[in-house]
Amino acid sequence: MTASARYTELHDLADHASGFEAVWVSTSDRNGTYRVLPDGRCDIILRFDARLTPITAIMVVVTGPTTRFYDVALEPGMGFVGIRMRPGFFERILGFEPNGLADGNLTGDDALAALPDFETLCAPALDRDELAVRLAAFVRQRSLSSRFAPAPISASVISAFHAAGGRLRVGEVAAMHGVSERTVQRVLIRATGLKPKAFASILQFHRALRLLRDHRLSPAEAALEAGYADQAHMNRVFRRMGGFSPARLPDVTLVTLGE
Incomplete structure (x- = not known):
């Protein structure tokens, strides 16, 4: 690359x-x-x-x-x-x-x-x-x-996942909004094309990347702060999503993500 x-x-x-x-x-x-x-x-x-x-x-x-x-x-x-x-x-x-x-x-x-x-x-x-x-x-x-409009709770559900850096579980987001997990899943798939677990994992990945690159945390510190089970877990996610190791970040673009 x-x-x-x-x-x-x-x-x-x-x-x-x-x-x-x-x-x-x-x-x-x-x-x-x-x-x-x-x-x-x-x-x-x-x-x-x-x-x-x-x-x-x-x-x-x-x-x-x-x-x-x-x-x-x-x-x-x-x-x-x-x-x-x-x-x-x-x-x-x-x-x-x-x-x-x-x-x-x-x-x-x-x-x-x-x-x-x-x-x-x-x-x-x-x-x-x-x-x-x-x-x-x-x-x-x-x-x-357009005649199409996002579901009324769509923005709030997406904002909750963003605010938590992908660390909230679907059940927690559902409880926050007083709806079922199935409703959260349906809303998020229609809004993003992704299931909640996949969307949350992507947000968590970006949070960890910024902790490593912008805040200069060590891989162990970034894994803890980003909410991974341990550093090995973060390493596996980085390999799958980025094709690289947290210890050796390549020159990749980190786009601006709003809520």
């Missing part, structure tokens, strides 16, 4: 009310691969050749929620503009639920078949900034005019 893409979030374009917590851009400067970590989110991505002016041959990719890492092959000049949707807004924005895309994606013609309106995103653009503004406006309009 080589970090051959520069990832940047455009914070001024984010619109939580419209259902997207980040607009991001990335351009590859050489051949290599880019490791994508599971984050409990789904993205709409425009892929293009950043060396062209104007930008043409734009491909739409919709990523589903993932439960383990994957590597994206890159070439020099390969560009990406993406929007990371907030949990619970996938159906509102796209008109169908995310659970069918778990550990998968819709690319090119498949994305257009699922939502023909994506065609408007593929018109030539002067640069990636124009593409970013276009994508944000597209998602905002889709969200505002």
Whole structure:
């Protein structure tokens, strides 16, 4: 794995009310691969050749929620503009639920078949900034005019898992909201495409990563603080979700996750 893409979030374009917590851009400067970590989110991505002016041959990719890492092959000049949707807004924005895309994606013609309106995103653009503004406006309009709405308790359930860093059990979240475990599971699957245990595990993984990288805790300290049974448990999760050891963190991107 080589970090051959520069990832940047455009914070001024984010619109939580419209259902997207980040607009991001990335351009590859050489051949290599880019490791994508599971984050409990789904993205709409425009892929293009950043060396062209104007930008043409734009491909739409919709990523589903993932439960383990994957590597994206890159070439020099390969560009990406993406929007990371907030949990619970996938159906509102796209008109169908995310659970069918778990550990998968819709690319090119498949994305257009699922939502023909994506065609408007593929018109030539002067640069990636124009593409970013276009994508944000597209998602905002889709969200505002949608007939779909998240379940009333969806945001509160998701917030509870976030606030606990994935350490709460499904039964505890259910008790907090006065509903059954089955209701929590149904709400979360519809909102994120993931079962509660998988979603919680992803949040716990990201918390541990930040404790190691940003707070400089030792692996043993991070395992305890993140709520793993022990360091060996955390090691197994890191291997499965990230493909690396907590003791030797590679240069990977940690995206901004809102509630």
